Amino acid sequence: MRNATQHLRTLIAASLLMTPLAALAGSGTVRVIANPSVKADAISAAELKSVFLEETSSLRDGSHVEPVLARSGSVHESFIREYLGKTDSDLQTYYRTLVFTGRGSMPREVSSDSEIAAYVARTRGAIGYVSPETSTEGVKTLAILGMESDGNRRLITRVEPVYPRELQSKHIGGTVRLRITIAPNGSVESTELLGGNPILGESATAAVKRWVYAAGPARTKTEIVVPFDPSR
Amino acid sequence: MHRVACWIFVFLCAGQSLLCGQDFKVLDRDVQIHGFASQGFVHTSDNNWLTMYTSHFGSGEFTEFGANASMQVTDQLRIGAQIYDRNLGGIGTWHPALDWAYAQYKWKPWLGIRAGRVKTVLGLYNDTQDLDFLHTFALLPQSLYPIDIRDTSIAHDGGDIFGSIPLGAKRGTLSYTAWAGNRDYSQYGGVAYLIRADGLNFNSVGGLQYGADLRWTTPLKGLLLGISRMNVDNTLNYSITEPGIGTLLLRSNDNSDWTNQYYGQYTWGKLLVDVEYRRSWDDAGQTGLSRFQEDSRGWYLAGSYQILKRVRVGSYYSHYFINFPLGGVEPAGTGHDYDKVLSGRVDINRYVNIKIEGHFMDGYGLPGATPNGFYYVNNPQGLRPNTNALVVKGGFNF
DSSP states (O other): OHHHHHHHHHHHHHHHHHHHHHHHHHHOOOEEEEOTTOOOSEEEHHHHHHHHTTSOSBOTTOOBOEEEEESSSHHHHHHIIIIIOOOHHHHHHHHHHHHHHTSOOOOEEESSHHHHHHHHHHSTTEEEEEOTTSOOTTSEEEEEETOOSOSSSOEEEOOOOOOOHHHHHTTOOEEEEEEEEEOTTSBEEEEEEEESOHHHHHHHHHHHTTOEEOOOSSOEEEEEEEEEOTTO | OHHHHHHHHHHHHOOGGGGSOEEEEETTEEEEEEEEEEEEEEEESSSOOTTSOOSSSOBOOEEEEEEEEEEEOSSSEEEEEEEEEEEETTBSOSOOEEEEEEEEEEEETTEEEEEEEEEOOOTTTGGGTTOGGGOSSSSOOTTTSOGGGGGGTSEEEEEEEEEEEEOOTTTOEEEEEEEEEEEEOOTTSHHHHHHHHTTOEEEEEEEEEEEEEEEEEOSSTTEEEEEEEEEEEEEEEEEEEETTTEEEEEEEEEOSEEEEEEEEEEEETTEEEEEEEEEEEEEEEETTTEEEEEEEEEEEEEEEEEEETTEEEEEEEEEEEEEEEEOSSSOSEEEEEEEEEEEEEEESSSSEEEEEEEEEEEEEEOTTTSOSSOOGGGOTTOOOSEEEEEEEEEEEEO
């Protein structure tokens, strides 16, 4: 009886631990990857949506792009919900409408994250999405711009960072990742550099501290990516 | 019935691997091949419907199929063509036709052109009404998308200018299509069927059509609003053959016919709601001989909900009213068809689906004046005021 009770407690404890983990997995953190032929290091959420909905087949910098999708899975569901605003059923209907009215093609579909990564690595202009755990050898990871709003706190004022001239002239660029804390009144209370060039990080931090979000009921934390493109 | 059984057998036996689109290369460019087919069965309680003899044992004379090939030549240029055939009772009768065939060049998302035979964008579904697998319903609301005369407004030989203009995060996106070209009624469509049923010879109907569609994807998530306008100048060529006298050729000209359509669509999770209104005005005749005017108005409200991953249920109310103030052959009068519909769709997999649908109709339009599903020639006993129909349909696409 005692063993049974202990077993039950273990099960309850395990299920309590599992719940937030399952929720986290369901929220589907996604990494957007591209073939190295794609010049950009970052892509806006709107442009990413246009690429996957076949509204455009080249980025603003002129890079040719073509989407590759997974047939199913939690990463696929998360990606199309967060970035395309559609369910899988809606998306299939959308692509079939394009195909059978002559306005577009059925995009490439593969079965797994590793197949997406392999396809993106060998196909010029290919752009896809994988889970963060997937090996991304031979591909580049694109930062997604326009996702600074964390769902509850809309970005109202954005100040662009100063690009240090010396770094830009030497074509030193990339992206800077920051974790920021937003105060209830919408100001950026604190920043923490998570990745990127330290000098660019300083410039990004100085700019982001002047950003203003919509007011909210409590202090919130979010991660943002700031791009530095030396060609611009 | 044998044909129905054959199709069901094909659906069940078709392996998923066979149902994937096929790709091959031409001049190092990918060519995609896709296709679809469906088979329906219709049984009605009273009147025979859609040129089939449906009121006894039902009819399986409801077969559709199509296939297309397309190629993305460059980032901006794509070409393609599709063959389509619908056989519905006395309509179609196994005569496949070129559905669309055009080249599309897209400079920017906000500016592109298409030239060739192009599907006409009019309201939510005019250009996709034949693609059964895209819709929850086996039959779209007949007040706006009458299946027996789909050929009259489905495509034009000419061109489109189209594009989408983002208005900013707070204002949504505006999409436009403006088009012009020649329309040509099928020799095997509902209009030809009606004219031949009257003992006349159908030669041709066609002429210039031009118009535009403007749709606004609003900033309110899931809400789309739109408006379409089409102008038509048709010429009908037909003849009467009298034994001992010969054949008399006749021509009837339309005088600036038009159609206005207003629509809205709302998607919220698994719920889809559509509402559309269409008004069409026809003014036709032969100078000094005969003239008729026709004012038809239709609207519908449709809703569907995905209750399971592969099951969707839906319902709509379709309202059709025709006023025939100045008769030619048909005396002046009015007619209506109000249709209440319940429907269910099951997707066996991504490629195969089955639908079952009930129609409860009040009225039958004005069959002598314009086709709307019911024809005197199929109902020699006379038309009764109400018709219930069961529609079962299965199809696949790849």
